[in-house]
Amino acid sequence: xxxxxxxxxxxxxxxxxxxxxxxxxxxxxxxxxxxxxxxxxxxxxxxxxxxxxxxxxxxxxxxxxxxxxxxxxxxxxxxxxxxxxxxxxxxxxxxxxxxxxxxxxxxxxxxxxxxxxxxxxxxxxxxxxxxxxxxxxxxxxxxxxxxxxxxxxxxxxxx
Amino acid sequence: xxxxxxxxxxxxxxxxxxxxxxxxxxxxxxxxxxxxxxxxxxxxxxxxxxxxxxxxxxxxxxxxxxxxxxxxxxxxxxxxxxxxxxxxxxxxxxxxxxxxxxxxxxxxxxxxxxxxxxxxxxxxxxxxxxxxxxxxxxxxxxxxxxxxxxxxxxxxxxxxxxxxxxxxxxxxxxxxxxxxxxxxxxxxxxxxxxxxxxxxxxxxxxxxxxxxxxxxxxxxxxxxxxxxxxxxxxxxxxxxxxxxxxxxxxxxxxxxxxxxxxxxxxxxxxxxxxxxxxxxxxxxxxxxxxxxxxxxxxxxxxxxxxxxxxxxxxxxxxxxxxxxxxxxxxxxxxxxxxxxxxxxxxxxxxxxxxxxxxxxx
Amino acid sequence: xxxxxxxxxxxxxxxxxxxxxxxxxxxxxxxxxxxxxxxxxxxxxxxxxxxxxxxxxxxxxxxxxxxxxxxxxxxxxxxxxxxxxxxxxxxxxxxxxxxxxxxxxxxxxxxxxxxxxxxxxxxxxxxxxxxxxxxxxxxxxxxxxxxxxxxxxxxxxxxxxxxxxxxxxxxxxxxxxxxxxxxxxxxxxxxxxxxxxxxxxxxxxxxxxxxxxxxxxxxxxxxxxxxxxxxxxxxxxxxxxxxxxxxxxxxxxxxxxxxxxxxxxxxxxxxxxxxxxxxxxxxxxxxxxxxxxxxxxxxxxxxxxxxxxxxxxxxxxxxxxxxxxxxxxxxxxxxxxxxxxxxxxxxxxxxxxxxxxxxxxxxxxxxxxxxxxxxxxxxxxxxxxxxxxxxxxxxxxxxxxxxxxxxxxxxxxxxxxxxxxx
Numbered sequence: 039x040x041x042x043x044x045x046x047x048x049x050x051x052x053x054x055x056x057x058x059x060x061x062x063x064x065x066x067x068x069x070x071x072x073x074x075x076x077x078x079x080x081x082x083x084x085x086x087x088x089x090x091x092x093x094x095x096x097x098x099x100x101x102x103x104x105x106x107x108x109x110x111x112x113x114x115x116x117x118x119x120x121x122x123x124x125x126x127x128x129x130x131x132x133x134x135x136x137x138x139x140x141x142x143x144x145x146x147x148x149x150x151x152x153x154x155x156x157x158x159x160x161x162x163x164x165x166x167x168x169x170x171x172x173x174x175x176x177x178x179x180x181x182x183x184x185x186x187x188x189x190x191x192x193x194x195x196x197x
Numbered sequence: 198x199x200x201x202x203x204x205x206x207x208x209x210x211x212x213x214x215x216x217x218x219x220x221x222x223x224x225x226x227x228x229x230x231x232x233x234x235x236x237x238x239x240x241x242x243x244x245x246x247x248x249x250x251x252x253x254x255x256x257x258x259x260x261x262x263x264x265x266x267x268x269x270x271x272x273x274x275x276x277x278x279x280x281x282x283x284x285x286x287x288x289x290x291x292x293x294x295x296x297x298x299x300x301x302x303x304x305x306x307x308x309x310x311x312x313x314x315x316x317x318x319x320x321x322x323x324x325x326x327x328x329x330x331x332x333x334x335x336x337x338x339x340x341x342x343x344x345x346x347x348x349x350x351x352x353x354x355x356x357x358x359x360x361x362x363x364x365x366x367x368x369x370x371x372x373x374x375x376x377x378x379x380x381x382x383x384x385x386x387x388x389x390x391x392x393x394x395x396x397x398x399x400x401x402x403x404x405x406x407x408x409x410x411x412x413x414x415x416x417x418x419x420x421x422x423x424x425x426x427x428x429x430x431x432x433x434x435x436x437x438x439x440x441x442x443x444x445x446x447x448x449x450x451x452x453x454x455x456x457x458x459x460x461x462x463x464x465x466x467x468x469x470x471x472x473x474x475x476x477x478x479x480x481x482x483x484x485x486x487x488x489x490x491x492x493x494x495x496x497x498x499x500x501x502x503x504x505x506x507x508x509x510x511x512x513x514x515x516x517x518x519x520x521x522x523x524x525x526x527x528x529x530x531x532x533x534x535x536x537x538x539x540x541x542x543x544x545x546x547x548x549x550x551x552x553x554x555x556x557x558x
Numbered sequence: 559x560x561x562x563x564x565x566x567x568x569x570x571x572x573x574x575x576x577x578x579x580x581x582x583x584x585x586x587x588x589x590x591x592x593x594x595x596x597x598x599x600x601x602x603x604x605x606x607x608x609x610x611x612x613x614x615x616x617x618x619x620x621x622x623x624x625x626x627x628x629x630x631x632x633x634x635x636x637x638x639x640x641x642x643x644x645x646x647x648x649x650x651x652x653x654x655x656x657x658x659x660x661x662x663x664x665x666x667x668x669x670x671x672x673x674x675x676x677x678x679x680x681x682x683x684x685x686x687x688x689x690x691x692x693x694x695x696x697x698x699x700x701x702x703x704x705x706x707x708x709x710x711x712x713x714x715x716x717x718x719x720x721x722x723x724x725x726x727x728x729x730x731x732x733x734x735x736x737x738x739x740x741x742x743x744x745x746x747x748x749x750x751x752x753x754x755x756x757x758x759x760x761x762x763x764x765x766x767x768x769x770x771x772x773x774x775x776x777x778x779x780x781x782x783x784x785x786x787x788x789x790x791x792x793x794x795x796x797x798x799x800x801x802x803x804x805x806x807x808x809x810x811x812x813x814x815x816x817x818x819x820x821x822x823x824x825x826x827x828x829x830x831x832x833x834x835x836x837x838x839x840x841x842x843x844x845x846x847x848x849x850x851x852x853x854x855x856x857x858x859x860x861x862x863x864x865x866x867x868x869x870x871x872x873x874x875x876x877x878x879x880x881x882x883x884x885x886x887x888x889x890x891x892x893x894x895x896x897x898x899x900x901x902x903x904x905x906x907x908x909x910x911x912x913x914x915x916x917x918x919x920x921x922x923x924x925x926x927x928x929x930x931x932x933x934x935x936x937x938x939x940x941x942x943x944x945x946x947x948x949x950x951x952x953x954x955x956x957x958x959x960x961x962x963x964x965x966x967x968x969x970x971x972x973x974x975x976x977x978x979x980x
Contacts, residue, residue: 064970075956080254117901156803159802437975440974460893
């Protein structure tokens with residue numbers, strides 16, 4: 039380091055030391071901050087989220103014991119409503135709940151033991167077939183699988 | 198000994214580390230008015246690395262089957278923590294990489310860095326450019342939305358127009374006669390295994406060649422500097438140029454993050470083969486110039502089908518592009534002028550056609 | 559031809575021109591092509607005697623193997639008009655309009671006969687016809703009313719399921735309006751002639767003719783086809799309730815049913831009209847030109863207040879759904895995922911629709927139930943939208959911080975470069 043005759047430190051050197059520290063601090067903190075900004079999202083990404091319906095292929099429509107015999111409930115199937123029915127004899131049926139006439143949401147009528155659409159009095163049987171009123175097509179049927187305590191519904195698979 | 202020096206010593210004793218990195222220390226970048234263009238190669242490489250990293254992350258959740266692909270991408274975008282960020286970065290970086298790859302190619306073209314002895318570098322680079330476009334084409338289908346489905350249909354259809362090999366090639370690409378789930382699986386295989394494998398090899402070759410041959414100096418400057426060696430200005434690659442490149446890479450990161458957060462990539466609607474193609478369907482911007490050209494060719498030129506002519510023409514141009522360095526000998530200034538002229542025309546044509554294609558209905 | 563004409567006796571020329579034509583035809587086409595000599599002449603005759611082979615081949619009776627003689631009698635194998643149309647051969651002569659229902663009914667009311675062709679075809683049409691306004695007036699001597707052939711056409715009669723049939727649901731309104739919209743023809747009858755014009759402005763017509771929904775009502779759905787008659791003032795509700803069951807159930811228990819019945823008002827038609835049924839909007843509850851309540855009620859009375867309350871509640875729910883929809887749209891276009899809330903939006907919309915149906919009970923408390931259910935859902939959706947916007951801002955905040963961090967790195971690098979190069 040250059041010293042004057044009087045033994046004092048050259049202020050320019052002091053400045054250069056100071057500047058180096060600033061640069062080091064800037065770089066260090068910057069790198070750290072950016073590294074954190076990159077690593078944090080990646081780490082959170084790696085943690086798998088809850089296995090809620092991955093896609094509209096298979097959905098938990100309900101739990102065993104939730105539905106009494108001769109009752110039904112509407113559940114979410116992908117982006118559209120689905121209807122889960124427990125018949126009087128205890129078996130489960132599932133079908134699309136979108137009426138094929140003008141897309142109202144249908145419901146299960148336990149007094150009629152049929153699927154009914156409130157909008158224009160359309161009726162479907164327990165297989166989804168349109169049997170009375172305006173609906174021109176049957177309701178799309180879904181497959182039901184009871185696994186343990188959960189009732190799974192998924193689209194019919196083509197052979 | 199400082200810890201860093203200890204590590205270096207350890208490596209040197211086992212790998213002859215110092216010998217290995219010695220050429221790196223000597224590597225220098227010529228300094229002139231147009232030196233900034235030298236960044237483009239590095240940025241393309243950086244974006245490629247980003248693609249590999251985000252691609253691997255996406256692989257953890259993506260499902261390459263027609264019944265699940267769209268939903269899995271939706272899952273990534275909505276349920277996975279920061280999935281939207283990873284996916285949007287992947288999509289944006291893909292587009293940026295294609296842009297920088299083209300820019301890099303054109304800058305090499307105009308700076309005439311393809312001349313002897315760098316012909317192999319050029320050839321590996323052009324093949325890499327084709328691979329990058331292949332990455333774009335195959336990756337585009339993977340979310341399995343309507344736009345992608347029809348863009349793939351049209352794109353592979355055009356491939357089928359090539360005489361003789363066209364149909365077999367199309368069936369090979371599609372995994373059948375039509376675009377189906379088999380096409381998706383096949384494109385997935387191309388996108389994550391075949392193309393990355395080929396690209397890695399070529400990139401290594403490309404980088405090795407650049408290392409061995411050094412950075413090219415533009416012709417006029419080369420003449421000047423060989424006449425007057427003291428006028429030569431250079432910058433050491435390591436650490437000076439690299440630090441500057443690092444700055445550029447950080448800027449690129451910032452741009453990518455901003456794009457991903459402000460303009461997240463669209464999900465679209467799930468592909469439905471039974472729906473008719475949306476009107477005015479267009480490919481992604483990097484194919485627009487070819488697409489628009491094909492649209493402008495009359496249905497029949499003499500006895501040849503217009504589209505076949507177009508496809509063959511582009512094939513021919515691609516081949517010539519690949520073999521460009523061999524057309525330019527050292528001496529003839531007329532060929533040099535021709536090539537520069539063609540390069541300018543190509544740039545203007547591609548840019549113009551892309552804009553036209555974008556604006557046309 | 560000229561040679562033949564010279565040989566013909568002039569006063570029989572008219573009858574024999576056709577016959578001459580037949581001779582040429584037979585020579586070229588070959589005899590036995592049609593075991594139906596009637597068509598051979600009648601295809602060349604002018605209207606109203608014209609029946610072409612092409613036309614008759616479309617007729618369902620022809621397709622089932624019946625011939626001209628099946629209805630008209632006579633001998634369809636003979637080429638001689640005198641023999642073919644002789645009383646001895648059973649020719650019934652030109653059919654009188656008043657006899658057409660009986661003629662058709664001679665087969666179509668005979669279950670044993672129709673069973674041979676289509677066992678599930680109904681055979682009560684003639685009986686129904688006799689109860690209809692057309693049938694009764696015909697029996698009283700009015701030949702202007704519709705008989706079977708007026709609606710079903712004749713000689714090219716198609717099954718109702720055929721889209722070209724005059725009695726296919728999409729064509730029924732134009733078939734009926736051939737008479738019922740003809741003011742000149744309908745002069746002397748005391749019914750209006752604007753039904754078809756009104757109907758073509760209706761939602762039912764739009765559903766049937768424009769959207770192709772064959773379940774939508776046309777004239778015969780409400781009036782009957784063979785037994786066509788207006789339902790009667792006190793039966794209108796029954797007719798509408800076949801499709802609009804929910805509204806009918808509500809109305810049945812309401813105060814308005816008693817009131818309308820007592821005043822002999824035609825139920826649903828009072829507010830909704832009969833033929834020109836337009837899409838009901840909330841304006842029906844308002845005070846403007848489409849308002850229906852104020853036609854009977856006086857401004858300021860209890861009912862008017864209830865009306866105003868219903869209108870404002872419906873408006874509130876509609877507005878809540880729209881507000882939630884707007885914020886969801888902004889969130890979606892910023893890249894946020896809101897499909898669950900979007901699904902719930904349609905549920906909220908369903909609540910609004912149900913509220914509008916419950917109006918027919920004319921009980922504010924019932925309507926309020928639906929309104930509140932809908933408001934709850936809309937509120938949740940609004941929350942979801944707001945949450946999505948918060949998430950969006952969080953992302954932008956994160957971006958901002960990363961940009962700042964990157965800025966720091968860039969500054970640091972820049973200074974470092976400067977330092978090592980000075």
